[in-house]
Each structure stands twice: as C-alpha cells, then as structure tokens.
Amino acid sequence: MISAAPFWPGDRLPRFAPNGGTALSGFTRPLARLIDQFERLPGIGPRTAQRLALHLLRQPEEQIQAFADALLAARSQVGECQRCFHLSAEPLCDLCRQEERRNGQICVVADSRDLLAMERTREYHGAYHVLGGLISPMDGVGPELLKIQPLVRRVDQEGIEEVILALTPSVEGDTTSLYLARLLKPFTSVSRIAYGLPMGGELEYADQVTLARALEGRRPVE
Numbered sequence: 044m045i046s047a048a049p050f051w052p053g054d055r056l057p058r059f060a061p062n063g064g065t066a067l068s069g070f071t072r073p074l075a076r077l078i079d080q081f082e083r084l085p086g087i088g089p090r091t092a093q094r095l096a097l098h099l100l101r102q103p104e105e106q107i108q109a110f111a112d113a114l115l116a117a118r119s120q121v122g123e124c125q126r127c128f129h130l131s132a133e134p135l136c137d138l139c140r141q142e143e144r145r146n147g148q149i150c151v152v153a154d155s156r157d158l159l160a161m162e163r164t165r166e167y168h169g170a171y172h173v174l175g176g177l178i179s180p181m182d183g184v185g186p187e188l189l190k191i192q193p194l195v196r197r198v199d200q201e202g203i204e205e206v207i208l209a210l211t212p213s214v215e216g217d218t219t220s221l222y223l224a225r226l227l228k229p230f231t232s233v234s235r236i237a238y239g240l241p242m243g244g245e246l247e248y249a250d251q252v253t254l255a256r257a258l259e260g261r262r263p264v265e
C-alpha cells in the first residue's frame with residue numbers, strides 16, 4: 044500500500060554519490076526503471092526524472108491508470124492529417140476543418156511544433172503545410188523524403204495565392220526555402236518570414252512577439 048506521505052523527511056531526495064555513484068543507486072528496481080524511462084525524455088535530467096517518478100508514486104492508482112491510458116491512446120490514435128500532415132486523430136485536423144482558414148494562404152513549417160509556435164502568435168489565420176523535416180544532404184534527407192509533392196498539388200488545387208515559408212534560419216532552412224521557392228514561384232507568390240529571428244534559432248523557442256513580427260515582416264523569396 045502506497046502512502047501519501049513524503050518518502051523522505053522534509054521531502055528531500057537522496058543525494059547522488061559524489062564520486063562514481065550512478066544516478067540510480069539506492070533506488071529499488073521498479074523505481075529505478077521508472078526514473079530511467081523519464082530520463083529518456085528530451086529535456087529531462089536525472090533530478091527531474093527522480094522528482095517526476097516520486098511524484099507519480101504518490102498519486103492514487105486511478106490517476107496512474109489515467110496517465111498510462113492517455114499515453115497509449117495518444118500513441119495509437121494520433122496520426123497525420125491527410126491534407127496538411129499536422130498531428131491529428133481525424134482524417135482532417137482541426138485547422139483544416141475550419142473553412143475560414145481557406146483564405147488562399149499556406150504557411151509551410153518543418154514540423155508540428157513549429158505549426159503550434161505559429162498558432163501561438165494568433166497573427167496567422169490561413170492554412171498550414173507540415174513538411175516533416177528540412178532538406179539536409181548531410182543527413183541524407185532529400186526533397187523526396189519530405190511532403191513536398193503534396194504541397195505542390197495543394198497550391199495547384201486549392202487556389203493558393205501566397206505560400207509563406209516559416210522555416211528556421213539555418214543552412215537546412217535556407218536550402219529548403221530556395222528549393223520550394225524555385226518549385227512554386229511559377230504558380231504562386233512565395234515569401235519567407237525572417238525578421239528578428241537569429242541564425243540557427245528554433246522557431247519553436249521564439250517568443251510570440253518575435254515570431255509575429257517575423258511573419259509581418261515576411262519578404263518575397265528572390
């Protein structure tokens with residue numbers, strides 16, 4: 044029976060061994076396994092992993108079950124929107140189902156995180172297209188591995204007047220932008236957000252104001 048009381052007096056976690064000890068020494072095996080799972084997540088260090096694992100251990104069993112159910116359901120039900128390739132549990136995502144977003148604009152992003160960053164600005168009201176990455180010959184990612192052909196089809200079929208490239212200012216972002224501009228300019232106008240974003244800066248981490256300005260200050264790709 045798991046009690047709701049703190050595991051250690053004053054709720055202090057045991058310190059790591061100062062030299063040579065592993066982060067998991069002193070933990071009973073099932074707990075070590077749980078901490079190990081958290082440590083595999085991006086941005087989670089050993090201390091945070093311990094804190095999360097110990098926090099979960101103190102929750103009622105129904106809460107743990109709900110957490111596990113949510114994980115498995117998300118994994119099994121979330122796929123890609125058939126039109127824009129944003130994460131979606133339905134054939135068409137929430138954004139693609141909004142008729143008013145079919146305004147002749149498509150904002151092209153590398154992945155769903157960047158789409159969500161653009162949405163947080165509340166300044167963009169058109170449709171999106173998620174490429175699934177950026178062209179990177181060094182990593183063996185050529186245009187054929189990205190959702191570029193479906194984008195060309197959409198520009199043609201949806202009467203798109205402006206394609207806004209919201210790709211990171213990096214070698215890969217520049218390469219992809221130039222490739223897309225060359226491909227699409229015969230059919231539509233192509234602009235790219237740029238203003239205020241530092242070279243190599245991740246869209247996802249740009250604050251809302253910076254990103255909104257970058258969108259407002261977009262320029263045609265030459």
Ligand SMILES: [Zn+2]
Nearest residue numbers: 124127136139
């Ligand atoms: Zn969609």
